[in-house]
Amino acid sequence: MTSIELLILCIALVAVALGVINVWHWLxxxxxxxxxxPKLAFDIETGRYYSTQWNKYxxxxxxxxxxxxxxxxxxxxGTFPITIDEIxxxxxxxxxxxxxxxxxxxxxxxxPVRLEPREKAMFYSTDGVLLPPLVWSNPHAYAKxxxxxxxxxxxxxxxxAKQRSLV
Numbered sequence: 001m002t003s004i005e006l007l008i009l010c011i012a013l014v015a016v017a018l019g020v021i022n023v024w025h026w027l028x029x030x031x032x033x034x035x036x037x038p039k040l041a042f043d044i045e046t047g048r049y050y051s052t053q054w055n056k057y058x059x060x061x062x063x064x065x066x067x068x069x070x071x072x073x074x075x076x077x078g079t080f081p082i083t084i085d086e087i088x089x090x091x092x093x094x095x096x097x098x099x100x101x102x103x104x105x106x107x108x109x110x111x112p113v114r115l116e117p118r119e120k121a122m123f124y125s126t127d128g129v130l131l132p133p134l135v136w137s138n139p140h141a142y143a144k145x146x147x148x149x150x151x152x153x154x155x156x157x158x159x160x161a162k163q164r165s166l167v
Contacts (some may be wrong), residue, residue: 033077036153038089038141041124042163043070053162070125072100072141072153076115085112086144087123089135092152096134097142100125111145136162 001009040062041050050071051058062068072087090098106111106122113121131139139158144150 015124020161028161031078032082032145032147032149032151032153034076034143034145034149035077035082036080036141036143036151037071037075038139038153038155038158039073040157041069043067048089052157054156054157058157070100070131072103072123072143073120074123074143074151075120076117079117081114081116081148083146084121084143085113085146086142087141089131090142090152091138091141092140096132096137098132098135105133 024076038057041048042058044061044160045064049057049061057110066067070088070089074084076082086099087103088097090097100123102111104124105111105125106124109121111122111152115121139162141152141158142150142152
């Protein structure tokens with residue numbers, strides 16, 4: 001093999017490797033990807049406080065009987081816009097699904113919510129809504145897109161809420 005043939009072979013191998021890497025990065029970017037995070041929100045005088053875990057401040061707000069509501073934060077991690085057309089809580093079965101009908105949506109969005117890439121939306125239940133007992137066997141928040149993809153998320157606040165009888 002001459003030096004020119006060896007150089008051409010090396011260049012061809014580099015091109016093949018770069019092509020494989022390019023396809024490896026491109027394929028996941030063509031999927032719908034959402035991050036769904038359940039939170040507990042309290043309406044207080046200075047605005048709204050929300051948390052994904054039980055802390056001293058949440059405990060104090062709960063003891064003071066401040067108005068509380070469930071909240072679901074959805075972030076579009078994909079590279080193209082998607083539309084959220086159902087949001088709620090579930091135990092990941094068909095029987096244990098609690099969809100929030102007409103949730104309050106932060107940031108001036110309207111229902112159904114269209115999320116651009118890397119954009120987030122926050123959905124609030126009405127004040128004092130209790131989740132049904134079926135949800136509490138394996139509590140998750142979920143978001144469903146108009147194309148039928150369903151994404152689930154969990155946070156420590158759901159476990160703490162069950163232990164502290166917020167059900």
